[in-house]
Amino acid sequence: MAGPALTQVPSHRAIHDAAFGExxxxxxxxCVLWDSEEDQRxxxxxxxxxxxMAARILNHTQEEEPGLFIERMRGDPGCRARTDALVA
Numbered sequence: 001m002a003g004p005a006l007t008q009v010p011s012h013r014a015i016h017d018a019a020f021g022e023x024x025x026x027x028x029x030x031c032v033l034w035d036s037e038e039d040q041r042x043x044x045x046x047x048x049x050x051x052x053m054a055a056r057i058l059n060h061t062q063e064e065e066p067g068l069f070i071e072r073m074r075g076d077p078g079c080r081a082r083t084d085a086l087v088a
Contacts, residue, residue, distance in 0.1 A: 019053070019056060019057075023049070023053060026046075026049040029045060030042050030046055033045060
């Protein structure tokens with residue numbers, strides 16, 4: 001069963017907005033490092049960001065997948081067909 005943060009649109013949107021804010025902030029920091037010509041620090045920071053975001057995306061997907069999509073499909077018989085059409 002998916003928790004309330006995944007099933008309530010405002011809560012779920014907040015999760016995505018927070019992740020986007022982190023990426024935006026890290027991008028701004030990378031620009032500062034770029035402007036200061038600290039290439040190695042910038043590359044290290046961007047690499048750390050990519051590793052963190054990849055882990056965060058995978059974790060979030062794993063949280064959604066077992067409960068949220070199954071619940072949605074059970075509650076809406078046409079959901080499976082529409083989902084399959086998206087990836088076809």
